[in-house]
Amino acid sequence: xxxxxxxxxxxxxxxxxxxxxxxxxxxxxxxxxxxxxxxxxxxxxxxxxxxxxxxxxxxxxxxxxxxxxxxxxxxxxxxxxxxxxxxxxxxxxxxxxxxxxxxxxxxxxxxxxxxxxxxxxxxxxxxxxxxxxxxxxxxxxxxxxxxxxxxxxxxxxxxxxxxxxxxxxxxxxxxxxxxxxxxxxxxxxxxxxxxxxxxxxxxxxxxxxxxxxxxxxxxxxxxxxxxxxxxxxxxxxxxxxxxxxxxxxxxxxxxxxxxxxxxxxxxxxxxxxxxxxxxxxxxxxxxxxxxxxxxxxxxxxxxxxxxxxxxxxxxxxxxxxxxxxxxxxxxxxxxxxxxxxxxxxxxxxxxxxxxxxxxxxxxxxxxxxxxxxxxxxxxxxxxxxxxxxxxxxxxxxxxxxxxxxxxxxxxxxxxxxxxxxxxxxxxxxxxxxxxxxxxxxxxxx
Numbered sequence: 215x216x217x218x219x220x221x222x223x224x225x226x227x228x229x230x231x232x233x234x235x236x237x238x239x240x241x242x243x244x245x246x247x248x249x250x251x252x253x254x255x256x257x258x259x260x261x262x263x264x265x266x267x268x269x270x271x272x273x274x275x276x277x278x279x280x281x282x283x284x285x286x287x288x289x290x291x292x293x294x295x296x297x298x299x300x301x302x303x304x305x306x307x308x309x310x311x312x313x314x315x316x317x318x319x320x321x322x323x324x325x326x327x328x329x330x331x332x333x334x335x336x337x338x339x340x341x342x343x344x345x346x347x348x349x350x351x352x353x354x355x356x357x358x359x360x361x362x363x364x365x366x367x368x369x370x371x372x373x374x375x376x377x378x379x380x381x382x383x384x385x386x387x388x389x390x391x392x393x394x395x396x397x398x399x400x401x402x403x404x405x406x407x408x409x410x411x412x413x414x415x416x417x418x419x420x421x422x423x424x425x426x427x428x429x430x431x432x433x434x435x436x437x438x439x440x441x442x443x444x445x446x447x448x449x450x451x452x453x454x455x456x457x458x459x460x461x462x463x464x465x466x467x468x469x470x471x472x473x474x475x476x477x478x479x480x481x482x483x484x485x486x487x488x489x490x491x492x493x494x495x496x497x498x499x500x501x502x503x504x505x506x507x508x509x510x511x512x513x514x515x516x517x518x519x520x521x522x523x524x525x526x527x528x529x530x531x532x533x534x535x536x537x538x539x540x541x542x543x544x545x546x547x548x549x550x551x552x553x554x555x556x557x558x559x560x561x562x563x564x565x566x567x568x569x570x571x572x573x574x575x576x577x578x579x580x581x582x583x584x585x586x587x588x589x590x591x592x593x594x595x596x597x598x599x600x601x602x603x604x605x606x607x608x609x610x611x612x613x614x615x616x617x618x619x620x621x622x623x624x625x626x627x628x629x630x631x632x633x634x635x636x637x638x639x640x641x642x643x644x645x646x647x648x649x650x651x652x653x654x655x656x657x658x659x
Contacts, residue, residue, distance in 0.1 A: 234422025258416025518599025
């Protein structure tokens with residue numbers, strides 16, 4: 215299905231460019247007919263964006279509540295969880311900051327003239343630090359859900375997840391409900407993504423009809439500069455991993471090649487998860503470690519998606535001629551640091567977080583349609599980066615715990631995942647059994 219969807223998206227892109235160009239050359243600009251065509255094209259992408267917004271609140275709530283509740287309360291889980299969160303937060307800070315630095319350095323949106331659309335947008339919302347902090351904490355969770363206020367939903371999810379973890383068996387029905395809600399949202403996301411080819415067609419047709427074929431040069435520039443930024447992030451992630459793993463970092467790269475190709479071709483981190491488990495087994499990571507850290511990382515450690523979120527947000531502001539002061543960019547960074555933790559491991563789910571962030575800072579949400587036209591290609595790179603980041607994080611935390619085992623020869627035949635219990639006793643087996651139900655659950659692109 216993923217391959218067919220990619221083909222349909224490519225077809226939608228081509229047809230969108232052709233249709234937009236035909237309208238631009240055949241219909242006089244400014245006429246009622248021209249505006250009718252623009253509205254018709256725009257309707258397709260608008261419907262898709264509205265459906266994406268529909269998923270924001272329940273997706274983030276369910277993903278985080280179930281993820282936090284499954285962290286457990288044992289000493290071993292607590293220690294590993296703390297170390298994982300420290301790593302994830304540092305990686306998040308590096309990824310988002312690098313995205314801001316690179317997008318300000320390259321200025322990919324500076325040549326796009328969409329300033330005529332800013333009249334309907336208004337000024338960028340200016341929040342001082344006190345207003346920002348006050349705005350984070352919800353007065354009414356239902357109001358926060360209705361308004362898609364991501365930060366307030368995240369605060370409630372944090373309290374709810376920790377509370378359910380403390381309740382134990384009493385809270386188990388609610389945890390299962392959160393898991394079911396998360397699965398439902400992922401299922402609905404799959405349905406919504408089937409409309410992606412139509413949305414791509416409409417977005418590209420409208421932008422080409424309105425601004426001409428010159429906009430395609432901006433897309434090429436955006437792709438090139440984003441992938442250069444991803445290369446810098448890979449060097450940083452693997453370099454930090456080498457500090458802990460030393461020469462074994464090269465073995466890790468060799469082992470994760472196949473999951474990387476799966477993630478890149480399908481643009482879905484979730485699709486690569488089963489193979490990533492298997493390859494980390496071969497590398498020497500006990501399944502009781504990977505079964506906890508990897509699903510947690512799929513919610514909290516999506517380095518490529520986080521860098522893309524900051525890169526795309528500032529790109530849209532540049533395209534609309536909006537000058538964001540450094541204070542506002544720092545607030546956007548802090549917002550993305552938290553809101554990116556609810557990104558789902560499905561194709562193009564980063565758009566959910568970008569849309570919510572744009573809305574929060576009164577930036578033009580319709581700018582998402584501008585990047586959506588090529589988001590498939592952007593998503594392939596950032597998804598592969600997510601896999602690299604989580605593979606490095608899991609391996610480093612295992613090494614940090616002193617539990618990294620001797621890697622298995624690459625030519626060995628291993629149809630089943632190892633238990634890795636012989637080295638760590640009965641307590642390890644108990645911990646593994648507690649986690650086995652969680653290790654395959656999709657957490658959070």
